[in-house]
Amino acid sequence: MxxxxxxxxxxxxxxxxxxxxxxxxxxxxxxxxxxxxxxxxxxxxxxxxxxxxIMRLDALRSIREEGAEIVVGAGVRQAALEAWPQLAEKLPLLAKVIGWVGHVQTRARGTVCGSIAHADPSAELPLSLMALGGWVRLRGKRKARSVPASDFFVGMMTTAIAEGEMIEAVSFPLAASGTGFAFREIGRRHGDFAIVACVAVADAAGTRLAIAGVDDQPRCFAVPTGDGDALDDALNDIAWSLNARDDLHASARYRRELVRRLGRETITEARAACRS
Ligand SMILES: Cc1cc2nc3c(=O)[nH]c(=O)nc-3n(C[C@H](O)[C@H](O)[C@H](O)COP(=O)(O)OP(=O)(O)OC[C@H]3O[C@@H](n4cnc5c(N)ncnc54)[C@H](O)[C@@H]3O)c2cc1C
Missing domain, CATH: 3.30.43.10 (Uridine Diphospho-n-acetylenolpyruvylglucosamine Reductase, domain 2)
Known part of the structure; x- marks a missing residue:
């Protein structure tokens, strides 16, 4: 068509x-x-x-450090972030994730902020923004505002962008030393949208688990301390709290099972990385 x-x-x-x-x-x-x-x-x-x-606007094309954040402008393509020499040091989670966002060809054109604005519930970049507790910088003709990721995604491909506004940039918190990150994804083929993807972030204060592909938007949970049965129980509660759905790719039951398994793997890996 x-x-x-x-x-x-x-x-x-x-x-x-x-x-x-x-x-x-x-x-x-x-x-x-x-x-x-x-x-x-x-x-x-x-x-x-x-x-x-907006792709000819020089003002939107930078990746820069501002205080404790890395700010990625709306004109930054996913491939440019992937090639950013400081990615592994400053945003180690995104260094793990970016190669899973579509294909080399789509990353060469697609932008980081475009993926956030599109807000596909299976997309890896919105998931990462949620897991890290990042912010979206919105701008209209008369005013600018910053919205935390937790308030930005409001439903299936629906965001807090108001009429007349656009995303100017997104900001990801700089990785603090002693923080562990882990990412796992199951999809039909590498480069496809995730059936389920999980990110775990562990530091001295605790562990967060973010999940894409199950509910109508990425979701993030504080995971109680503890391992063994206590962790299994917590993951089971998380899996049942999500509004999982059946579709062409997978059943709701399979998705909940992936949350339990990928959740446990990512949490274990992130906690181990945090201790090392
Ligand atoms: C074959 C294929 C496979 C893919 N696989 C994946 C995948 O596995 N994971 C994944 O996450 N994505 C995947 N994608 C999507 C890809 O990552 C897109 O690039 C991304 O979702 C959108 O970015 P874009 O810059 O192309 O945005 P566009 O397509 O230009 O725009 C997308 C939406 O966002 C809005 N928008 C864009 N920028 C702004 C802004 N600055 N302010 C306000 N609104 C804005 C547009 O109006 C539009 O509604 C795939 C795409 C293709 C074609």
Whole structure:
């Protein structure tokens, strides 16, 4: 299929982009790497009257350290983050995860912020943002605001982005020394969206487990201390608390079982890395 007709704007500045977003409101859509939006246009799942291309805006293209955060601009492609020389040192979780986001070809076009904005419940980057307790920096013509990941994802492919706003950047907390990270994913093939993916983050204060692919948005839980049966019980409670669904790829029962197994593996690995 072909998309419905639309106008295409390529602003020269962020201000111009925000002006266009304010002017066209719900009729406008930001286009970044186009890896999710173009298929949606072709299938006519999205029919914006105007596309605003943000990929020529220099102001959005940086990966920078700001205090205790790494800030990734909306023009940063996933491949650029993957190639960032400081990734393993500053964001070790993302160094583990980024190679699982689609394929070399899709990462060469798709952006980090585009994946966060798209908010697919199986996507690895929203999962990582939740697990790390990151923030989304939103900007409209008149005001800017920062939203924690826990408030940003509000449902199936639905976020806190308001009409006239766009993501300017996302920020991931710098890895603190003594923190352990682990990631596991089960999908049909490497590069496919996850059937279930888990991230565990362990430090002296405790362990968090974030889960994608089960509920309609990534979910994050504090895991009680303890191993053995206590951990099994906690993972069982988490698995049943999620709104798991049957679909073409897997049953809800299988998804809950993956939460128990991948959850245990990631928690064990993250805790071991935290102690070493
Ligand atoms: C074959 C294939 C396999 C894939 N596999 C995976 C996978 O395994 N895991 C995974 O996570 N992803 C996967 N993807 C999706 C890919 O990661 C996309 O790149 C990503 O989801 C969207 O990023 P984008 O820059 O291409 O955004 P676009 O497609 O340009 O936009 C996606 C949505 O986000 C909005 N948007 C984009 N940027 C902004 C912004 N700055 N502010 C506000 N709204 C914005 C758009 O309006 C649109 O609604 C796959 C894609 C393909 C084609």
């Amino acid at each position: 072909k998309p419905a007709a639309f106008d295409f704007l390529r602003p020269d500045s962020l201000e111009e982009a925000l002006e266009a977003l304010a002017r066209f409101g719900a009729d406008a859509r930001v286009i970044a790497g186009g890896q999710s939006l173009v298929p949606m246009l072709n299938m006519r799942l999205a029919r914006p009257a105007v596309l605003i291309d």
